Amino acid sequence: MPGRMIDLLAANAGRVTNLRRVTYVVLDEADRMFDMGFEPQVMRILGNVRPQRQTVLFSATFPRNMEALARKTLAKPVEIIVGGKSVVAPEITQIVEVRNQDTKFVRLLALLGELYADDKNEDARALIFVDRQEAADGLLRDLMHKGYPCMSIHGGKDQVDRDSTIDDFKAGVFPILIATSVAARGLDVKQLKLVVNYDAPNHLEDYVHRAGRTGRAGNTGTAVTFLTEDQERYSVDISKALKQSGQPVPEPVQKLVNSFMEKVKAGKEKASGSGFGGKGLERLDQERDAARNRERKTYKTGEEGEEEEREEKKDKKDDLFSKAASAVQATATPAPTPGVPKSIDLDGKITVHKTEKPTPTSTSTNNPLDKVGSAVADIHARLNKAGVMRSGVPIDNKGPDAGAFHATLEINDFPQKARWAVTNRTNVAKILEATGTSITTKGSFYPAGKEPQPGENPKLYILVEGDTELVVTNANAGTHAAVEGGNPCCRGQRISSPNNRQI
Incomplete structure (x- = not known):
């Protein structure tokens, strides 16, 4: 984790x-x-x-x-696809059966009997997938009663127990493993010949990973999936996996697919999305509130009613503040921050530019003196290039050691404390260590009211260079924070909520 x-x-x-x-x-x-x-x-x-x-x-x-x-x-990623995306390997024989819930266990016993009836499969392993922890423990009990040595793993067991169970399964201590989708990834057992989806997977990616536990490294294997009549939703992804791997779709499965698609067209069902989907985070607040309610009921103090009234008043007050803040934000323009030049918006979007690499000058002659003269002329042209530097404007950043991305922040017109804060060695070192960028102070300081003339250096500014746009953006945000920390007029103004609580 x-x-x-x-x-x-x-x-x-x-x-x-x-x-x-x-x-x-x-x-x-x-x-x-x-x-x-x-x-x-x-x-x-x-x-x-x-x-x-x-x-x-x-x-x-x-x-x-x-x-x-x-x-x-990633930076400049290269994608390598072996076989295909979300495709079951051709070495795996896929079998999909539509049957009643009552006949699943009998069919499972038949599959295990066929597997171990052959002397060649004496050391073979079988992996059975279910959808719930209770189902895993129940199926374990039923198979043990039938004389099959097996074990189960799921999220309800400790990590140490799961690791030891997988090690024993690989070593052949027991030939059958019952698991939830927790074992669908990362499990590599050479002797694994049979995978049974006792409970059908609920999306394509899970099916591909479950079936991929067998038929690894050029070996052959079999993946059997059980579908019931009420699992029409899952049949769509399973039939898609069969088609992508070049295997025929059984007629009963195709009937389930057609039935589900008709319901989708009629608006009775919704097509299922792809992927596992993160879950649980949105329930944290609900679980926290439920725990507080249980504590109130357990430790009654007689003030529960007053506390509920206070919370209701607080919620109403927060709603009023949020509505007022949104109304003010929609109608009024934000006031400029004292001490910050009007041309610079510290709240605005940070602009990051991709560095332009110098284009090699083509010469028709191989004379070394001509090449030296061309390089000297290029250097003089760059040194004599003038202009006022503004925040976020691309600069002549074409040196051989220039970063792939860069951004600028003009600090000439900031107060002295703000300029010191953003160029302070300690503050700069923190930003460099956190982002891995390069921060350089460039230009010259000009007093208020004075502008650089042609041929002079631009106003004092900060140059941030890095290998990726993300690190440059983060570093530039750090320089903005340093400016605000060094400007007494900025402190405490931009980080307060409408109800005057610090965020």
Whole structure:
């Protein structure tokens, strides 16, 4: 989990370990990491790695929305597709059966009997997927009664127990493993010959990963899926997986697909989306409120009614403040911040420019003196180039050591304390360490009312350079914060909410 890595990085103020010397980062099952809602944690971890790193993302499935999110972590990405996206390998024989719930267990016993009846499969393994923890434990009990040694893993068991169970399964201590989708990724067992989806997967990516547990590294395998009459929604993705892998769709499955699509056209059903989908975060507030209500009922003080009235009044007051704030924001223009030049908007969008690389000058002669003369003329032209520097305007940033992206912030007209804060070595070092960018003070200081003349340096400004647009944006935001921290007129004005509470 990313949270454990963040805890290690934050332990003892970062003195336990750090990622500054890491040059190669691998994210396995990357789409699941982003799909489960871990994007902020992953970005935070990658922010601690040196910018000149190589990042590799692996996954058998990558939905489009997850792919766009994952590309944020990459610079100049190269995509390599082996076989196809979200496609079951051709070495796997896929069998999909539509049957009643009562006949599933009998059919499962028949499949296991056929598997172990052959002497060649004496050391074979079988993996059975269910959708719930209770179903896993119940199926484990039923198979044990029939004489099949097996074990189960699911999210309700400790990580140590799950690891030991998987190790025993690989070693052949027991030949059958019952699991939820927690074992659909990362499990690699060479002798795994049979995968049974006892409960059908609810989307395409889960089906591909479940079936992909067998038929690995050129070996053959069989994936059997049970569908019931009321699982029309799941039949659409399963039939799609069969078509993409070049295998025929059974007629009963096609009937379920047609029936579901007719309901979708009639508006009785909605087409299911793709991906695992992060869940649980939106329930945190509800669970917290429920816990508070339980505590009130357990420890009654006689003031529950008064507390509820206070909360209702507070909610009404917050609603009034929010409505008033939105009305003021819609009708009134924001007042300029004291001490900040009108031409510079610290609240505005940070503009990052892609650095233009110098174009080589083509010469018709190979005379070295001509090349030297051309280079000298180019240098003089750049030195003599004049103009007033404004915040966010592209500059002559074409040197050989220039970053791929850059942004600027003019600080000439800021108060002296603000200029000192943004150029202070301590503040700059914090920004450099957090973002891995380069921050340079350029230009010359001009008193108020004086403008640079042709041939003179532009006004004093900060140049931020970096390898990616993201790090330059973050570094520029840090310089804006430093300016506000050094400007006494800015302090405490831009971070207060309409009800005068500090955010």
